[in-house]
Amino acid sequence: MAHPADMVEIWRGRMVESRHRGHAVICDSRGGIVACWGDPEALILPRSSCKMIQALPLVESGAADAAGLTTEHLALACASHQGAPVHVGKLARWLESMGLSEADLRCGSQPSRDRAERNRMICAKEAPNQLYNNCSGKHAGFLTLGRHLGAGPDYVEIDHPVQVAVRAAFEEVTGMASPAHVVDGCSAPNFATGLRGLARAMAVFATARSDAADARARAAWRLTQAMLAHPDLVAGDGRACTELMRATEGKAAVKTGAEGVFAAILPEKGLGVALKIEDGATRASEAAITGLLVHMGALDPAHPAARRRLGGPITNWRGIATGAVRLAAGFA
Amino acid sequence: MAHPADMVEIWRGRMVESRHRGHAVICDSRGGIVACWGDPEALILPRSSCKMIQALPLVESGAADAAGLTTEHLALACASHQGAPVHVGKLARWLESMGLSEADLRCGSQPSRDRAERNRMICAKEAPNQLYNNCSGKHAGFLTLGRHLGAGPDYVEIDHPVQVAVRAAFEEVTGMASPAHVVDGCSAPNFATGLRGLARAMAVFATARSDAADARARAAWRLTQAMLAHPDLVAGDGRACTELMRATEGKAAVKTGAEGVFAAILPEKGLGVALKIEDGATRASEAAITGLLVHMGALDPAHPAARRRLGGPITNWRGIATGAVRLAAGFA
Numbered sequence: 001m002a003h004p005a006d007m008v009e010i011w012r013g014r015m016v017e018s019r020h021r022g023h024a025v026i027c028d029s030r031g032g033i034v035a036c037w038g039d040p041e042a043l044i045l046p047r048s049s050c051k052m053i054q055a056l057p058l059v060e061s062g063a064a065d066a067a068g069l070t071t072e073h074l075a076l077a078c079a080s081h082q083g084a085p086v087h088v089g090k091l092a093r094w095l096e097s098m099g100l101s102e103a104d105l106r107c108g109s110q111p112s113r114d115r116a117e118r119n120r121m122i123c124a125k126e127a128p129n130q131l132y133n134n135c136s137g138k139h140a141g142f143l144t145l146g147r148h149l150g151a152g153p154d155y156v157e158i159d160h161p162v163q164v165a166v167r168a169a170f171e172e173v174t175g176m177a178s179p180a181h182v183v184d185g186c187s188a189p190n191f192a193t194g195l196r197g198l199a200r201a202m203a204v205f206a207t208a209r210s211d212a213a214d215a216r217a218r219a220a221w222r223l224t225q226a227m228l229a230h231p232d233l234v235a236g237d238g239r240a241c242t243e244l245m246r247a248t249e250g251k252a253a254v255k256t257g258a259e260g261v262f263a264a265i266l267p268e269k270g271l272g273v274a275l276k277i278e279d280g281a282t283r284a285s286e287a288a289i290t291g292l293l294v295h296m297g298a299l300d301p302a303h304p305a306a307r308r309r310l311g312g313p314i315t316n317w318r319g320i321a322t323g324a325v326r327l328a329a330g331f332a
Numbered sequence: 333m334a335h336p337a338d339m340v341e342i343w344r345g346r347m348v349e350s351r352h353r354g355h356a357v358i359c360d361s362r363g364g365i366v367a368c369w370g371d372p373e374a375l376i377l378p379r380s381s382c383k384m385i386q387a388l389p390l391v392e393s394g395a396a397d398a399a400g401l402t403t404e405h406l407a408l409a410c411a412s413h414q415g416a417p418v419h420v421g422k423l424a425r426w427l428e429s430m431g432l433s434e435a436d437l438r439c440g441s442q443p444s445r446d447r448a449e450r451n452r453m454i455c456a457k458e459a460p461n462q463l464y465n466n467c468s469g470k471h472a473g474f475l476t477l478g479r480h481l482g483a484g485p486d487y488v489e490i491d492h493p494v495q496v497a498v499r500a501a502f503e504e505v506t507g508m509a510s511p512a513h514v515v516d517g518c519s520a521p522n523f524a525t526g527l528r529g530l531a532r533a534m535a536v537f538a539t540a541r542s543d544a545a546d547a548r549a550r551a552a553w554r555l556t557q558a559m560l561a562h563p564d565l566v567a568g569d570g571r572a573c574t575e576l577m578r579a580t581e582g583k584a585a586v587k588t589g590a591e592g593v594f595a596a597i598l599p600e601k602g603l604g605v606a607l608k609i610e611d612g613a614t615r616a617s618e619a620a621i622t623g624l625l626v627h628m629g630a631l632d633p634a635h636p637a638a639r640r641r642l643g644g645p646i647t648n649w650r651g652i653a654t655g656a657v658r659l660a661a662g663f664a
Contacts, residue, residue, distance in 0.1 A: 013513070015512055017514075017612065018592065018609075018611055044349075107650075108649025122451050122454060122455065182344045182345035182349075183344075183652055183654045184648070184654075259342070260350065278351050279353075279610075279611040279613055279616070280613075281613065316516070318440035318519050322515045322516075322517070
């Protein structure tokens with residue numbers, strides 16, 4: 001097993017104050033490695049980076065069409081949204097259209113990460129509800145699939161038909177049996193896989209076509225297109241996924257996951273990317289995916305969305321530039 | 333140079349999801365190494381972990397006594413407080429007693445980290461001011477010393493008499509010339525040192541006595557006693573420094589710093605501790621100092637303050653236990 005590679009440095013003045021190591025791999029859709037840093041076989045929990053995989057059964061089963069879901073709904077199913085009114089409103093109407101409500105979700109309540117909305121709720125003494133959970137779109141997708149399958153309400157149980165379908169799709173696109181699963185932050189199962197497996201899955205999405213014979217490939221194409229069409233719904237204003245998708249102008253659909261994971265689908269190149277920062281830091285996973293997108297020619301390093309995560313100054317409480325985030329020598 | 337040591341593991345289910353590495357050293361007051369993990373000579377920026385060192389000239393110069401400062405003021409000078417009303421109120425009165433105001437600070441405005449106070453200010457549309465900056469106590473100390481020295485208002489400049497005095501004290505207690513300095517989050521200079529130097533300095537504090545012949549030793553004793561007497565002023569309710577100092581019942585004065593630094597003074601043992609997490613993660617520095625305090629017999633691992641940072645369950649948005657923070661094999 002290869003050691004993690006040095007990936008990201010946090011500079012302050014002329015010193016490297018902190019360092020982040022990790023694993024990254026660029027794959028084709030058969031799992032062939034195009035480039036890698038660290039250990040491409042590192043076993044990881046993809047967390048929210050695999051939401052588009054978790055949404056495959058929703059589309060390929062016909063459940064999405066039966067429920068009349070649009071590309072906005074599909075983008076929300078792939079989202080870690082920040083609980084802005086635009087997200088919560090669309091999700092409330094989605095559940096309502098199925099005769100369901102917030103109480104049918106199993107993701108738990110989370111305060112909004114949209115500053116204005118959070119502040120509004122604090123001042124109105126309005127408690128957050130499950131719609132505000134960053135995973136509520138994924139859960140709305142699970143509920144839609146569960147209803148289509150005629151299954152019971154406890155869709156986060158590991159042996160529920162929804163999760164059985166998710167696991168099957170997950171193992172097929174990653175190309176490996178998942179050796180373990182855990183309970184995610186939103187209480188849904190999250191399946192472990194190799195980093196190369198996650199990158200391979202992203203390449204399966206990248207090479208999927210609208211006219212494929214295979215229902216799963218058509219589903220992968222639709223989900224990728226939905227993410228690319230609605231970067232604002234996949235995360236929110238100011239968020240890395242939203243800003244980087246806008247900046248890459250259709251060249252990459254990207255998705256973050258907790259504990260330093262990032263995945264990217266590059267349709268023009270037919271390639272997938274996955275990375276995991278060993279220590280779980282989001283600042284490092286965002287810098288690393290920015291570096292990889294630049295490396296692959298999908299992102300201008302001078303774009304403000306790139307500079308905010310890589311190279312641009314770190315400033316202090318008085319606005320004084322104190323340092324910068326940089327890639328380690330030898331990475332990307 | 334020794335590699336960083338594995339220190340802290342973030343478990344989810346039966347998997348280690350993320351890992352933190354770092355350096356740690358336990359020293360006596362002459363810099364003799366009692367125990368170490370990783371590289372004891374690692375060059376670090378101590379950040380806020382060295383505030384008690386930065387407060388030495390305030391006390392040893394006689395400025396603190398001339399200004400009538402109490403142990404509460406000295407605790408605030410060593411603090412990274414969370415901007416609760418208790419902190420901000422005492423600091424406002426301190427400045428007022430010198431005929432100064434919030435506008436004389438150079439630390440910059442930071443929102444309160446005390447939830448009730450932050451929410452109150454949001455709803456009252458009250459902007460944060462510099463008193464709320466976690467470093468405003470250190471800066472009030474700098475202002476007090478500057479006035480005593482008859483120096484100008486720009487006390488964060490590297491050649492200002494206050495910073496010249498801080499640097500001299502810093503280099504003497506760490507036992508080494510500082511090879512570099514940077515601009516800290518609060519705009520004050522922060523001096524680089526070896527990890528062993530920081531631990532040695534903590535041991536200088538640990539062995540200081542009230543009846544020492546040396547004014548610096550008496551100052552170190554007074555500052556340590558002030559921290560131990562007012563753990564609530566050094567950080568705030570729920571914070572690691574406050575909770576761990578309360579839990580160790582006088583056995584340790586501890587201080588966190590940005591980017592994964594922690595320092596501890598153990599008067600009963602006459603020893604100092606310093607640690608740096610390579611990736612800068614606070615969750616890991618808190619777990620590691622907890623482990624070291626337990627290792628040194630200063631903290632009960634079953635105490636809630638310890639369990640919250642090490643061993644106790646990580647829970648998700650529905651309160652389900654999903655994992656735990658544990659020490660890596662071979663550390664502490």
